[in-house]
Amino acid sequence: MKFETLHYETSGHLSTIKLSRPEKRNAISTQMIAELQAALDAIEKTPTRVVIITGEGKAFCAGIDLDYLQAIGRQSAAENQDDSKRIAKMFRKIWSYSRPLIAAVNGHALAGGCGIATLCDFTLAVPEAKFGYTEVKIGFLPAIVSVFLTRQIGEKRCRDLLLTGRLIEATEAKEMGLVNEIVPGDKLIDRARELADTILASSPSSITRAKHLLVSAAAQGVDHDLERAVLESARVRCTPDFKEGLAAFLEKRKPVWQELDKS
Numbered sequence: 001m002k003f004e005t006l007h008y009e010t011s012g013h014l015s016t017i018k019l020s021r022p023e024k025r026n027a028i029s030t031q032m033i034a035e036l037q038a039a040l041d042a043i044e045k046t047p048t049r050v051v052i053i054t055g056e057g058k059a060f061c062a063g064i065d066l067d068y069l070q071a072i073g074r075q076s077a078a079e080n081q082d083d084s085k086r087i088a089k090m091f092r093k094i095w096s097y098s099r100p101l102i103a104a105v106n107g108h109a110l111a112g113g114c115g116i117a118t119l120c121d122f123t124l125a126v127p128e129a130k131f132g133y134t135e136v137k138i139g140f141l142p143a144i145v146s147v148f149l150t151r152q153i154g155e156k157r158c159r160d161l162l163l164t165g166r167l168i169e170a171t172e173a174k175e176m177g178l179v180n181e182i183v184p185g186d187k188l189i190d191r192a193r194e195l196a197d198t199i200l201a202s203s204p205s206s207i208t209r210a211k212h213l214l215v216s217a218a219a220q221g222v223d224h225d226l227e228r229a230v231l232e233s234a235r236v237r238c239t240p241d242f243k244e245g246l247a248a249f250l251e252k253r254k255p256v257w258q259e260l261d262k263s
Contacts (some may be wrong), residue, residue, distance in 0.1 A: 005032040008039045010114025012050040014196050022057030028067035028112045033090050044098060049204055050196040053120060054104040061113025072237055073246050084233040088226050090145045094119045095148055096215045099209060100199050104192040105129045108184065115145040118178045124192055125170045126185040131178060132167035141236040143229040147222060153177050
């Protein structure tokens with residue numbers, strides 16, 4: 001199966017997915033969302049028992065692609081809701097994937113890219129990688145990822161990241177629990193494969209059952225919260241602040257925000 005936004009290969013019980021839009025810092029497009037899910041579906045039909053996800057070039061994933069953002073600004077309310085559902089489906093698939101996922105974060109992981117990196121079972125990062133949910137800076141809302149983030153690092157830390165939109169270094173991400181290990185860039189993939197070998201040495205049945213147990217325990221609450229998050233994500237796209245934030249971002253200027261939205 002050939003893809004345009006990523007590459008994947010399978011060797012024995014290990015598959016590797018590489019996000020491959022280096023000229024766009026591996027930014028998320030509608031095509032990438034579809035292809036990432038298709039690749040994960042295809043891998044489930046192979047003998048793969050562990051999957052590594054990494055990025056091509058200097059970035060892991062810079063978040064939503066500029067063209068994608070512009071398209072969002074032109075969409076109807078119904079289109080925005082459908083689009084929010086697609087994004088939610090992608091994140092939930094990563095969170096609940098049947099095989100252990102290892103993110104080898106080779107560079108910055110921002111906004112949606114941060115979600116991909118940190119929703120994996122294990123997250124390894126190079127020292128220079130930065131993480132963050134920057135959506136509030138352009139009038140957007142990281143609604144969908146907040147469903148998972150509060151469960152990962154707790155409400156207080158989640159509020160810190162989502163309300164400030166600040167970027168954090170790999171060391172702080174590790175302290176928060178978003179990153180498992182910090183690994184030099186020249187050893188990143190080797191360490192990911194070493195971790196994969198550790199998992200592969202265990203009982204396949206036990207690993208599968210452990211993942212199912214972890215996911216099923218939280219699935220009902222996650223799905224309930226995702227429904228609300230999808231609605232909020234779609235709603236914010238229709239606000240004046242989102243339109244202004246997007247315009248300011250594209251025009252490389254400081255946004256002029258509206259008065260407090262009480263809706």
